[in-house]
Amino acid sequence: MERLTKAAVATGGAAVLLLGGAGTMAYWTATATATATGSGMTSGTLTATGSTCTDWEFAAADGGDGTVDGTPAVGLIVPGDIVASSCTVTVTGTGDHLAVTAALAGDTAFAETNPLTADMTLATGDVTVDGAPAPAEGIDLSDGAAHTIQVVVTATFPYGDATDISANDTQDLTATLSDVTVTVEQVAHP
Numbered sequence: 001m002e003r004l005t006k007a008a009v010a011t012g013g014a015a016v017l018l019l020g021g022a023g024t025m026a027y028w029t030a031t032a033t034a035t036a037t038g039s040g041m042t043s044g045t046l047t048a049t050g051s052t053c054t055d056w057e058f059a060a061a062d063g064g065d066g067t068v069d070g071t072p073a074v075g076l077i078v079p080g081d082i083v084a085s086s087c088t089v090t091v092t093g094t095g096d097h098l099a100v101t102a103a104l105a106g107d108t109a110f111a112e113t114n115p116l117t118a119d120m121t122l123a124t125g126d127v128t129v130d131g132a133p134a135p136a137e138g139i140d141l142s143d144g145a146a147h148t149i150q151v152v153v154t155a156t157f158p159y160g161d162a163t164d165i166s167a168n169d170t171q172d173l174t175a176t177l178s179d180v181t182v183t184v185e186q187v188a189h190p
Contacts, residue, residue: 043095044093044094044095044096044098045092045093045094045095046091046092046093046095046098046100046141046184046186047091047092047093048089048090048091048182048184049089049090049091050087050088050089050180050182051087051088051089051090052087052088053085053086053087053088053153053177053180054085054086054087055073055074055085056073056074056083056084056085056155057072057073057074057083057084057085058072058074058081058082058083058084059082059083059084059125059154077157078157079157079158079159079160079170080157080158080159081156081157082154082155082156082157083154083155083157084125084152084153084154084155085152085153085155085177086150086151086152086153087150087151087152087153087180087182088148088149088150089102089148089149089151089182089184090146090147090148090149091139091141091146091147091149091184092141092144092145092146092147093141093142093144094141094144095141095142096142097142097189098140098141098142098186098189099137099138099139099140099141099142099186099187099188099189100138100139100141100184100185100186100187101127101134101138101139101184101185101187102127102129102134102139102149102151102182102183102184102185103124103127103151103182103183103185104122104123104124104151104153104180104181104182104183105180105181105182105183107181108122108153108177108178108180108181109122109178110122110175110176110177110178111176111177111178112173112174112175112176114173114174114175115169115170115173116157116170116173116174116175117173117175119157119158119160119170120155120156120157120158120175121155121156121158122153122154122155122177123153123154123156124151124152124153124154125151125152125153125154126150126152127149127150127151127152128149128150129147129148129149129150130147130148131148134149137187138187138188138189140189142189149182149184151180151182153177153180155175155177157170
């Protein structure tokens, strides 16, 4: 019996030590609330408004780089010609670090479907902003002002192979540019 009593006392003592040991692990915490006055923010804006595209002109004589520089207006094109039209959009943006690029949308196309339009390729030529070449790293719109962006559309009528007589099916056809969509896309601010 004495043995059972000693065991009970030992077990009770161990329980007290364990409980007492758990109390040494306590720590204090506190919280406070800061009033968030004046810490609101507002997002900026980006808008683009389309205008018109110029009549087709032959691309610059220095190699057809896609510029429109007052060269003669297009009358009748032939294989090997590169022609260009300049499309204007007005872009306004607000934002502390807003910069954009501008290019033709991927669905830019001719209104007609014929062998001539099937042979010609459309691409984005030069892009200018307010009359100056657009910076490669993006057009800065953080000033909030309206900017005139011109995107040149180039159309290349490839010079064919003399052995390919099917090129004759591109004669006496019309290629009219459908409405042009210019995509203005935000980029990381320079």
